[in-house]
Amino acid sequence: MSTETPAAPVVPADRADRADRAAAGPGTTTIAARLIARLRELGVEHLFGVPADYNLAFLDRVHGTELAFVGTCNELGAAYAADGYARLRGAGALLTTFGVGELSAVNGIGGAYAESVPVVEIVxxxxxxxxxxxxxxHHTMADGDFGRFERLHAEVTCDRVTLTADHAAEEMDRVLRACRQHSRPVRIALPADLVDAPAPVPEEPLVSGAPVPAELLDAFRTxxxxxxxxxxxxxxxxxxxxERHGAFEALADLVAAGPLPVAVMNMGKGVADESAPTFAGMYVGAGSAPATRAVVEDADCLIAVGVLISDGNSGGFSHAFPAGRTIDVQPYHARIGDASFPGLPMDQALAxxxxxxKGSVRGVLPVLPARPAAPAGAPDEPLTQAVLWDRFAAFVRPGDVVAAEQGTSFFGVAETRMPAGVTVVAQVLWSSIGYTLPAALGTCVAAPHRRTVLAIGDGSLQLTAQEIGTxxxxxSTPVILVVNNGGYSIERAIHPTDAPYNDIAPWRYTELPAALGCGDHALAFRATTPAELDAALAAADRNPDRMVLVEAVVGPEDYPGRLAAIAAKYRRPAPASQA
Incomplete structure (x- = not known):
């Protein structure tokens, strides 16, 4: 027999509002209403998640407000969707239930932490x-320890709290401020019996900028x-x-002031205007194009803005920045040689x-070679990666959101020079396959006026395909490009083997939208030749009000350019001394 206190009954929105006012009294609101208001203050208009008994009372209070609930197939999809949403809106939020729900979402929360994405998880x-x-x-280990899941989240959040009746307002504000300041996820647990408990109406804005000491700015300027x-x-x-810390426009102003050549790291794809003459390409250390490498490594003053050095972001740590001549600007500190400037916000350093x-420094703008067009071939020849990404480059429009799944898809997107105003959503550091399909759901909800184009491999899609129905x-009307190369081809590239563990089930991808309830909302095409791909992409352009899935079939050992080079390196016979 369960001894849990029953959840509050479902109440119509108008009655819920009257109940909130009655419970709160003059000058106060409820904990639920205050939390909703603070989320809206962060720019959050949608809450992704899965309903469950411990969160139903809060969902009753969400219903009918300016915070719309978007139900996903599982909590992991909700976490990924909130991540994608936050990358466009500045913050995202998801709702889970205690224990089982939050553990399902924790991989997505870990990814948001690694990639510096501000996501609020309400439990x-x-x-x-x-x-x-x-x-x-239920949903516990039956040992009386109700704090273990909060302790677990200490490893993947920048702050967390279980709200109490006495300090709910102060604690939720503290945690939400940390989310915004650090651009990382937080966890707020709301006990079911506190949803309608009184809380003071906010009197001050959640986030207000503190002035930077003039002497700090002067020292940095000097x-x-x-x-x-x-x-x-x-x-x-x-x-x-x-981009994560709101310095996108300040960065653009700096580049235009010189004008200065600007290269981007892998994780920074899309943070600079790639259509501008100042764009110098993607810098990945020794894997960079020669012109891009020269811009970065031969600079006599390199301004590094928000740079994170990791293996995938730096070409396996093969980067080489100018010794002693780099201005390193991070979100809340800067460094020039041995001098450190803690507490200096990135946007003010860039200003x-x-x-x-302005007017005193001018950079040498790069001359990047044009990307060679893929061999046209016969329209009815088998489709290749080279032709696929050539057509993809022509398909992307200014202002699109491009979600690029880590793997062969990201390698193809990375080599595509994007039009102006394109936002690229990718998970280069955390690299959790399956991320981009629910993340694209988040971008569609966050910016329905922009077209989302998702490029994802068949192996990745099989992890989170159920959100196609969502x-x-x-x-939502994304264009979903499924690169069907018969399994985990990036693993085949970096670790050549004939073993079957990189194979996957041969799904009929074009039937997924119908099977998952999309009906007439979706169109689906299978392309095995350049002509079929052209026809499918043309249909996507003609039907902006429908979701379009395009299955592009390529060979299992056919890779985009840079990945092909990596594959060739790994396939090179080892020297005799190492054999």
Whole structure:
């Protein structure tokens, strides 16, 4: 027999509003209403998740407000969707239930932490008195420990709290401020019995900027000015943290001020205008194009903005920045040589650099070779990766959102020079396959006026394919390009073997939209030749009000350019001394 206190009954929105006001009294609101208001203040208009008994009372309060609930097939999909949403909106949110739900979502929360994405996870928790009594409830280990899941989240969140009646307002504000400041996920557990408990109406904005000491700005200006003075080959190297911490426009102002050549790291794909003459390509250390490598490594003053050095972001740590001549600008500190400037926000550091560069420093703009067109071949020849990504480059439009799954798809997208205004969503560091399909759901919901184009491999899609049905439920109209190369081809590339463990089940991908309830909302095409691919992409352009899935069939050992080079390296026979 369960001893849990029953969840609050479902109440119509108008009655719920009256109940909130009655419970709160003058000058107060409810904990649920305050949390909803604070999420809206962060720019969150949608809450992804899965309903369950511990969170139903909160969902009743969400219903009928300006925070729309988007039900996903599972909590992992909700976490990925909130991540994609946050990359466009500045913050995202998901709702899970205690224990089983939040553990299903934790991989997505870990990815958001690694990739610096501000996601708020709200966990519907057992009633306070149940937890205080240590009762053996469902979704627990029946040992009375109701704190283990919060402790687990200490490893994948920048802050967390289980709300209490006495300090709910202060604690939720503290945690939400941490989410915004650090651009990383947080966990807020809301016990079911506190949903309608009173809380003070917010009197101050959640986030307000503190003034930066003038002496800090002056010191940075002096040190940066000394390094920029006389520089004849200055350059900018930008990465994802510039976008995550709201410095996108400040970065663009700096690049335009010189103008200065700007290269981007793998994780920074899309953070600079790739259609501009200042764009110098993607810098991945020794794997960079020669012109891009020269811009970065031969600079006599390199301004590195939000750069994270990791294996996948730096070409296996083969990067080489100019020794002693790099201005390293991070979200809340900067470094120039041995001088450190803690507490300096990125946007203000970039504003100082822009002032220094204007009218006095001019960079040598790069001359990037045009991407060679893929051999046209016969229209009825088998489709190749080269033709696929050539057509993809022509298909992407200014202002699109391009979601690129880690693997062969990201390698293809990375080599595509994007039109102006394109946002690229990828998970280069965490590299959790299956991420981009639910993340694309998040981008569709976050920006329905922009077209989302998803490029994903067949192996990755099989992890999260059920959210295709959620696209239809939300009225979303992405273009989904499924690269069908018969399994985990990136693993075949980096570890050549005939073993069958890289094979997957041969799904009929074009039948998925119908099987998952999309009906007339979706179109699906299978392309095995260039002519079939052209026809499918043309149909996608003609039907912007429908979701379009295109299965592009290529060979299992046919790879995009840079991945092909890696594959060739791994296939090279080992020297005799190492054999």
């Amino acid at each position: 519907g928790a057992p009633a306070t008195r149940v937890a205080d009594a240590g009762l053996p409830m 040190a940066a000015g000394a390094l920029l003075a006389g520089a004849v080959r200055p350059a900018v190297l930008a990465d994802h943290l510039a 100082v650099l822009t002032d220094l560069v 696209f239809a439920r939300t009225g």
